[in-house]
Amino acid sequence: MVIRKPLNLAKFKVPKGRVIVLAERCKECGLCIEYCPKQILEYSEDYNEKGFHYPVVKAGMENECIFCLFCQEICPDFAIFSEKEE
């Protein structure tokens, strides 16, 4: 049971990224959702032109991307990438 969080969290900065999804390229393989270490992605409710649910960032987690680029690297269709935010 975790009962505490570190007192000096504010001192620790992590890289920030912004996830960009090219929805039309997605074929709903789910790899990005599976591999995102922060679990910030989920399937969209919408369909893309091909009729697939594409990934979207979960509501409220827009600032949680840590720019690890896992989604970008795992995507077989070059449909998702992250941009570093300074």
Place this chain on the structure above:
Amino acid sequence: MEIAYFPGCTLKTTARALETSALAVAKTLGIAIKELPSWTCCGTCYSLAEDDLIKQVAPIRTLARTANLGYSILTTLCSVCYNTLAQANLFVKAVPTRLEKINAFMEEEANYAGNVEVKHFLTLLQELGAEKVSEAVKRPLSGLKVACYYGCLLLRPQNVAIDDPEQPSILENIMKSIGAEPVFFPYQVECCGSYHTAVKPEIVARRAHLILENAIENGADIVVTSCPLCSFNLKERQKDIKRLYPGFKGLPVFYFTEVMAEAFGITKILKGI
């Protein structure tokens, strides 16, 4: 396997509600418990003397009868009965001569060999598992904040404790499984004043006030307990509390089985809470 059930005196009078609801709950959950055909006082208050074997005769006689009827487990609803029977059982098993003497004394009973296990009904529910309990729920008590009060006799002394004596969770788990929300309150293991209620009601009222206030502070809507004596002290003494502490608002107190019966759709007593 059928389990013997020992009600004890109070379950047939002031704590009738505990028995009725518990039997209904047991039936719903398919726990086969059957009242012993003939039983006497459990022998409470448990004697803490090494040299007072006569006080152990009552509980041991009950255990002897249980064994004689072919049962290996005896369950109780009343915490006081549980504690007395369980402690007496350990006491005679620890030293064989104690058992010999008591057996010799109880001429009319078959000898007791120490082969009955005393289990509180809560332990039976725990063994059944939270999932089985959840399955039986018809009206989940969502949003109901329950303070689970253990008192002393389920948790102390350690050798008969049904759960961790300092941070128990057995009642909380059952409350969760029927959809209620247990609230933690530190006074859950504090003594209510017990039998002092018979002669020093004002002391018990002060104790009960502390316990109930602590439950209220922690956001409880109701208190649940398994002990007819705790229940009396926390529930019936509330009028005395109000006299002593005019600001005291009061808090409903139920047996845990009553709340379960409610969730199982058997009764409707929680209206308005």
Place this chain on the structure above:
Amino acid sequence: MRIGVFICHCGKNIAGVVDVKELVERASKLKDVVYATDYVYLCSEPGQKEIQEKIEELELTHVVIAACSPKMHATTFARAVKGVGLNPYLLEIANIREHCSWVHHDKPEIATEKAFRLIKAAVAKVRLAEPLEPIKVPLTRKVLVIGGGIAGIRTALDIANGGFEVYLVERTPSLGGHMAQLSETFPTLDCSACILTPLMVEAAHHKNIHVITYAEVKNIKGIIGNFKVTIEKKPRYVIPEKCTGCGDCMDVCPVIVPNEFDQGLGARKAIYVPFPQAVPLVYTLDLENCLNTQKLVVCEQCYKACGPRAINYLMEPQEIEIEVGAVVIATGFDLLPIENLKEYGGGKYPDVVTGLEFERLLSASGPTGGVVRRPSDGKIPKRVVFIQCAGSRDPEHGCPYCSKICCMYTAKQALLYKHVVPDGEAYVFFIDVRAAGKRYEEFVQRVMGEERIVYLRGKVSKVFQREDKLVVWGADTISGMAVEIEADMVVLAPAVVPSKGTADLAKLLKVSVDEFGFLSEVHPKLRPVESVSPGVYLAGAAQAPKDISETAAQASAAASKVLSLLSQKEATLEPIVAHVDKELCIGCGLCWKACPFKAITMVREEKREGKKRRRYAKVEEAVCQGCGVCMAICEKKAINVAGFTYDQLSAQVKALLEDE
């Protein structure tokens, strides 16, 4: 054969129970005994002299001494008889103290009979004794020190300064141990880092010390003088030679986890140094928390950021084999997990902290920079309750012993707290204040008198949360009142327990531990820093709870023992080892299988004309520990431990059992 029997009174220890005069009289009638006498303290100078004089005067060939345990004075008496030219293996000790007078103090008559039988058995055994010579083996002049805390560092430095090579092995990524976590040290209030970090640096730069951090001892074989040690270096995923300690990797690492060094009160990244003064100042990638747990995709932020290209995700554990002549165990302590202290809400309430956690809050290099903040909300606690003996002196929590350091560090913490929070209140619950060190009592008096900290003599029974306060139910047995304190924070002084892994290491080194898991010394007064395993020494809190001063002293003591061993030409081994009678041995190999030390090999005879080459067992004397397992299992009585032969033992048993 001329045997002399010497019976010791041990003051009243033996003579107060056993009838010594009767023993003398009966012993003098035993076969081959030409002389029997008693003396009040045989181990004293006049006592030893008496033994020596009688050996010379009466031309004794064998000696039996009936006294305390051979553990206590076997070496003393061996030296005495050797002094007058008698082979010390012709001496037998009958333990009539621990094995007799102490345990049968209430039955003097039976005790006297038993003491006599023990003497009789010793005489029977010594009659069959042969003179033996110690075994000499070459000595590896290098030392392994396990544990890189203050005990290990001090030992390593002292040995290295003596001119010998030391391998200092530390489990975590940095030297320092618990001492590095402390704020200031009692009773002088020196900053812990100021004392320790220079020593860490000195050790790291010492030409005779090899510091091996983030590594564990996997295996040890061999005996005093010649141990073969396998050390496993855990992969840091950072090449130490390339890492400059710049911290660029850490800045870009996206993973934040609690820092163990800060007791979880501070954070670190997945690639980290535990604290800025760490030695070596090399980063470590904690793969358990790193995003790179699978191989398909990798987070390369640290790799890309690292200028010197020091990061290597494919690093494997590395085994190092070293040879040393002696080992020092300095593995230190842990605190009893406060989750075990349920009545105090340990592990349940965030603001119930341990003494070590409080040290991090007080430390200038801690997560709060030395500002005391409580873990739940970061507020500065205005009322702090300290609870001593949280699990110590408490058999019900498994630690009946006194943890020794808590009285002092609690006093220090209360004082430091008052210094950083001058308007704060501190209360200390104690059972007894134990401040027996140099300037310790004065320090405690200063805390009570000058800092006006309220000491309550009593134990706390329960701690629970009420809104954002912790309610403490305690007692003050001095005023005879139960007390309640509404505190912002509660600091427990949990019992000191052996550090995790001590039991495994003890097994590996064949060192015994006490019932609480602390390493046992051979004798608390005569051989306080030696383990029962020859060549293995003890330093620091792995042996028993100790403060820093005591640890440093014991570490130096262990080092001096190692130095005196390494200063010898050769290692001397007890000749109590197994010998094979080649004629009787049938080469069945039972002993070879049974030997726990792998000291036995099965060999074939040299070729002899016309005869079959027989197989027989051969004992490597330098490896044999004389345990006797081979002897017990041999069906042909072909293998015998010198000094404890089959004939000797059966004569001894017969003598014990037969009535006169």
Place this chain on the structure above:
Amino acid sequence: MRLVLKRQDDLLKKVEEISGENVFACYQCGKCSAGCPMSTEMDLLPNQVIRLLQLGANEQLLDCRTIWLCASCFTCTARCPKGVSLTRLMEGVRLVLLRTTKEDQVSPKEMEKEFLPQVALISALRKFTT
């Protein structure tokens, strides 16, 4: 207040015999008193009861209210670091008094005032009468 100490261990021995507990195992840490739910009502703290037994201060002990206020809740026993069951010791002192004086501490009459659960009546009678 001055207590003249002399060997007076008859009560101590009797209490130890009845309870099966070792009074001298107690090192007076006071944890029992710290957690006792009845301590607010008591004249002697629970640890003082043991202390008086250790000292042989029988008169002071037998006069106290504390032993009659103990509710046998076992809180002290559960938390005692030395594993001493003060609960049993309290019973021992009570029994010595009940057996020697034959004076009941409660009467059934007193308890008639209200409708009580049997378990309360029986427990009280068993604890407080000879």
